[in-house]
Amino acid sequence: MISMRTWLAAAAMATALALPGALKVEAQGIPQNIPRKELLILENPEGTIKNAGWFNIWAINAGSQSNGLQQAALDTLWYIDPEKGIDGAWDNSLAAAKPEYNADFTEMRVKLRRGLFWSDGVEFTSADVKATVDIQVKNPNMRFSAVLANNVASVEAPDPETVIFKLKRPNSRFHANFTVRWGAIWILPKHVFEKVEDPAKFDFNKPVSLSAYTLHSFDPDGKWYIWQLREDWQRTSLGRFGKPGPKYLAYVDPGPPDKRVIAQLNNELDVIHDISPEGMFRLARDGKKSRGWFNGFPYGHPDPTLAGVIFNTQNEHLKNRDVRWALTLMIDVKAVVMAAYRGAATISAIAVPPTGIHPEAYHKPMEAWVRDFEIDTGKSKVKPYDPTVAKQITDMLRPSMGDQIPRDEKEIANSFGLGWWKQNPQAATELLERAGYRKQGAQWMTPDGKPFVLRLMVEGDLRPVMTRAGTMIVQQWRQAGIDARIDVAQGTLLTRRAAGDFDSFIGWSVETWGGHQDLSYFMDSWHSAFVAEAGKPQPLRNWQRWTHPELDKIIEDIRKIDFDDPKGVELGKDYVKLVTREMPLIPLMSYNVFTAMDHTYWTGFPTAENPYANPVTNWGNSRYMFVRLKPAN
Amino acid sequence: MRSYLHYALRRFAQFVLVVFIGINLAYVITHATPIDPVEQSIAAVTSFGNTAPEAIAEMRRSLQELYGLNGGWLEQYSTFWSRVLRADFGPSLSAFPAPVSSLIARALPWTLGLLGFATIVSWLLGNLLGGLAGYYQQNRSLKLLGVLAMALHPVPYYIVALALMIVFGFIWPLLPITGGSAMNLEQGWNLPFIISVAKHSILPALSLILIGVGSWFLGMRSLVSNIVTEDHVVYAEIAGVDPRRILGSYVMRNALAPQVTGLAMSLGGIFNGAVITEKVFGYPGVGTLLVDAVYAGDYGLVLGVTTVSILGVSLGVLLIDLLYPLIDPRVQVTT
């Protein structure tokens, strides 16, 4: 009796444990009831979408943007690809041509394509563009309301294919608001929104699309969205490039990096947006048909963003250029690159991302100037630039990585960048001493006799690579005698950055088009007019709150010349020289995104060899990928 | 009946107190946050373009009104309570303007299902096996189970969940390790969806059950091994009462009463475990919602989830307490 019961109980336990074995083997799961061959599965880097049924992208913060909505369903006037583009970096999308400004840049005239239709069969016209502006200006709680209200005096649609923007003041870059790099002001369907009482509280579910895909189904818990190719895909701006390959797109939340890697190894996730370098290495090793932007090391796609240490220049210590330069010269960028990317990074000594068109436009032409750049520490004159840093990195990597590390100098420059500022403790010491700092034992003391404490804000596991780089830099500062600490912000980042509630931050305030040499994308907001007092919130970009009369002049000059005017590059170079002298931010490297693409079911992904688009899944221009994808055999 | 009413009223008073203290704690903590939801929204909005200072000021005004942050501390506090009583926690910041309550309402069934299932299974299984182990103290397989339970139960939920995920997700990939169900299934009472939900819940539930069974097992075993020496059991034994009857009606039944109390007391702890487990397995319940809300700095949502979890756990405790006299008729007279 006794043992009977026991064995029964034990058997029950054993069954419970063995139950998984009895089930059909299925690791992560793929969308059910859709032929895998017609389906492209992409990561939605926003993760699980809390407000899953919200598609009104013109409202603040509501649902997901990168769930396929801006990539597959919406459209706007122009796109600039951070890479070469299918037909050049610049693409006229809803617009038939480039914007036409009047002489003093107070009016922008746009010619629209005809024959494009919303997915509910209504034709797209200039009225939709006008409504996009008018509705948002009228509702101050909408996302682009302030931007539009600030710039636009009025908008006119004299005929279905013409829109005229009257601007409040000269702005040669106004079209940037309607130009997709990552996103832009998307055009909303007038015929839907004009019937809505409060457009800010309208969920736009189910969304009416203007691009080639339309919503098929989505998870009310926000883990997946499935989009279906429109029957009338030819009546969209993407139709010009031919029929998109995948009939279905699934934007899914595959979970944390570990799970993403496993999912792709199981061929259940075609495009991973981003993972850790280690995860990328594992995929490159074990995923037979997985690859990154580069086929080998360093794998990742360099975003047109410049990762760096951004100083809060309203901070008492960091107001001083000498301190900023001293902190720069304490850094050994090789160790930072190793810590952050395991070497898989493209370094930059100047404050322009070393990606897209920029190396040709800025880095290479300015190499000679950078080499000759000299700082005066008061005791000595130093030429801080070391042109061989990228090569040193490849030399460090080669023993473990072998032949995938290039030897060719041009290739090294392409993948790893050029040189960087050489670690120079002596010069750093001299600079700090000139600024009034004293070393007490191993510890730097501020001019008022307190230990020099410096916090470096990181985003924690929201951006692990930057956190790793930051940890390394803090360690180097500590070794140099500064009481440096990591400061994890995570969710509070936006507020703290806006409020200037940080000493220094690792991330980026320099973002560019990538595919275009114009720097106004970030630089315009660096004008001193936008800088708030200490303690007051401040619009994003230029969190360093750095102002300089020379910079204001450069910005103002740029506003007065055409987008494609070659003089823009010259002004950009002036900016680089100024920032190099002042060091309001320490440029480190491009933000490399380890986008991993599995070629098992689909081929034709953009790569370094065929750079027709940015592969990163959350960028609006990843739609160009769809038309180039072909089913694998 | 009268005494039951008294008992129930006392329990209800305790419930009200728990909820009152808990929610006030949550309110005070959240409102001490340095996160300013208005500034956070502005930051998010302005990251897309060049915004003039006037436009920002305008935006700030309207957002403040929207988040109900106007007025003094007292006014905000009373607004807060009236909102809690209406289950209205305002709009979520990270999913603006979706109301927090609708986000929680969506997540809650997942958590309740997972938690309820795991709790009931582990409570029943743990008590059954523990009772047997306490009664048949010489039985080898039960002794072995005791060792297993002892080794497993002090381990935190996170570690067990992680270990399960590694084993059944990576090393021996048998089961889904993320999400609540497979993709592109219609949620509802249809067979494929139910099967998929069951399959997705195995690992999260197992991680809760493994620990739960262990602690109930050990608790029950020690209770039973004490109860078997009690007079009424010894008396029944020397009276030659059927051993099965003794095990059932005299030993297990009597040990059950403190175990029910224990269930009520540890409900908070079990809920904690579910929060963590959900996060590890990406389960779409309130645990994931809470952790993500913290990452997103969404204070309305954090407060809402905390409040609802305090309410939920206290309600569960109240329910167990109210049913308790069924198990132990004595409670009604002791005050």
Place this chain on the structure above:
Amino acid sequence: MNPLLELEAVSKTFTRGGLLSRRTVEAVKSVSFRLEDGKPEIFAVIGESGSGKSTLARMILGMHRPSGGRLRFEGKDVAALTAAERPTFMAKVQPIFQNPFEAFNPLKKLDFYLFMTARRFGGAASQDGAEQASDVALRQVGLTLDEIRGRFPHELSGGQLQRVAIARALVSKPRLILADEPVSMVDASLRMSIVNLFGELRDRLGLSIIYITHDLATAYYIADRLIIMRKGEVVEEGPAREVLTHPKHPYSQQLRAAVLTPDALSPPPQPTI
């Protein structure tokens, strides 16, 4: 001259339960008696469980405050004692408890309590004084300090422990000792030594003793006067031997009849040999 102890219609009501289920229990109802000063006696309080005798004892000790009536010791209302007056009162009214094995902390040495009482209540200013006072008290119960010094409760028998407990009470030179069932837990072979000791203390030291018991036989044996309590009320009072020989109240008679003797149970036992 004030009586030593005077109870005037003392009653005690307990409130049980919380806000929602308030119930009151009248543990002691209007009890009056007095012990005269200068006339030491053993005063027995007889009652069964639930009769309120222990509550009465705790009120006399000042551990419960009466809900009604007056309870005066040496003319002072015990309930109205100030914090400064309490130690003096406690020195004069000392308790002896039921279970000698429980009366001392098993982890502490017995002399600790003797010395502590001597220091706090017995007026001993030094360790020497405390030891001397303890020794005197112990000798009064037939022990010496040398026998007790350094010993733990478990090293002594119940009878010895109860003697030590009495000695501890004597250290503060009390005027009234309140003994709550002092022999019910003491083994039969030792019981009478304790009971006899009470008689000696009354006669030799002139102490008054309130002897609380349910045992009519020992009350008959040692008490001078007694009261019989039932459900908080005094049903009969008077000289001990008289009351117990000729109880008047039906309850007293019932109690008296319940005292077991060889022929107490009916039907009478059959001859067995």
Place this chain on the structure above:
Amino acid sequence: MNGAPILTVENLKARFRTKHFGVSREVPAVDDITFSIRRNEIFGLAGESSSGKTTLIKTIAGLVRPPLELVGGRAEFSFLPDAPTLHQASPAAVAKVRWRHLSYIMQASMNVLNPLRRISATFRDFALPHLGGTAGDFERKVTEHLALLRLDPSILDAYPHELSGGMRQRVTIALATICRPDFIIADEPTTALDVIVQKDVLGMIRSIQREMGSSVLFVTHDMAVHAALTDRLGVMYAGCLVEEGATSAVFARPRHPYTRHLIHSLPRIGDDRQRASLAGSPPNLADPPPGCRFHPRCPLAVQRCRQARPAMLEAEPGHRVACHAVEEGRS
């Protein structure tokens, strides 16, 4: 009177052996005890706390579990022949006699009833397997039996905590007697009761015993109870039986100095004589004195008492005593 004993105890020895974190203790709680109990009598067992009387009845009842060990001897029931003790009988045989022939009324009656079971369920658990019959039959039998004990049948619906202590004790007596067993062991059943209740309960035990003709082994430290209730009496001191005889005879003429003291020190209402106490304390059972265990406190102790243990000898027919002084005629 049927002279055949229903229980024969011969040279029974039992001890406690504990081992707690390395400290071994051996307590010979029952040391070479011999006596017998006849049909239809109440045999009283007297003794102070830790004199071994509870251990003795445990051994007799077969409740020998660690740390208690049976060392030797016999405690044989006439209804279970061939088994020297209950402990050594086969479980099946024991199961057969339990409650049917042998039942118990335990000390601490507050706790012997399952607090979570109604009285009726306890009756069912305990007696139904022995009495058998349909549920209705059984219910009738229980009600009849309760009526016999003048108990209201409504108590069957109660939970133990709803009854007073006295009522609970009555219920256990009803429970122990419902199968009309041959032998009942009662361990201090009235100790926690008030005197008036105690008298009723004792009367109840007496009357049901007389009615059924069972034998009762009644254990209490209270000599007054023995005097009132029992037919024969055994007195224990420090693990040994020191005197045994008809209760009336023992009370009339106690032979052992210890018994004598116990009886003479009892105060009685109406008797104003001074009562003396016995010197010294009961010995520690773990380390009993050599020879007669009572000798350190005995006023009659001589050298022999310190060395040799006195044997249990018949001082007069049916009255045995273990004392050198009695043996030598000094007492």
Place this chain on the structure above:
Amino acid sequence: MITILRDLLRYNGEFRIGFALIAVVAAMAALSFASPYPPNDVYVVAPDAPPSAAHWFGTTSRGQDVFWQLTIAIRNTLGFGLLVALLSRIISILVGLTAGYLGGWADRILMAINDTFIVLPLFPILILFYFVLRDSMSTVLLACIMASLGWAYDARLIRSVAMSLKQREFTDTAIFSGMKTREILLREHLPYVMPIVFSTTLNNMNWSIGLEVTLAVLGFMDINTPTIGGMIYWANQHTAIVAGVWWWIAFPILLVVMTFVGLYLLAVSMNAYIDPRSRLARMGGGRS
């Protein structure tokens, strides 16, 4: 105390195992003082090396030696647990003894609060604290918060002992020997409560370490201080599981499980030594 330890070691198998486990863990923690590497520095050794003679437990992707990193991590983790246990012991002894001894309204109010704390789901509240404090959330501060949340269960336990102590006659003897309430609580009652305090200390350490590990793993902790949870956090950041750096996850988990099981076994065996029915009292303590 030493004899208790010796007896337990000699005669209690559970204690022996627990003691051995904790001895290993404690030895690891002690070794941290001999660590050749600064605990906070990264890239001090070659990354991703599997366990070998040079690096017993391998190295991390951050270029840290897992073994030496573990020594400092377990030291901090144990220290944290100890701090929480000590602080919460103070509260639970204070509340438990006072409520049990005073009884009446004081008891009712204290226990109502106490029961609230038992029932409240603490994890969301801890997360709330992190949410508010963010980077000012240091280990010591977290310890204080957890101590102020984690006393209730044990206070109830202590109260039930104090209540029975109050009923015992020696308490009255103490009162009439002239002892003051404070003296009675500290000198007469505390010694009886100490055994419970000891065993609950160990259980409380388990509880707090478990929560700390969980919080740290989720990134809700000060990542400047190396702890076990912190190690797992960093390992997750570097996708150690899929990258094949299993030793980075396995050894911390192994060590922390050893700690949990060890502490638990010590608590259990001490309980058995002190009072086999203590758990019954603990479980039933709430309703009797």
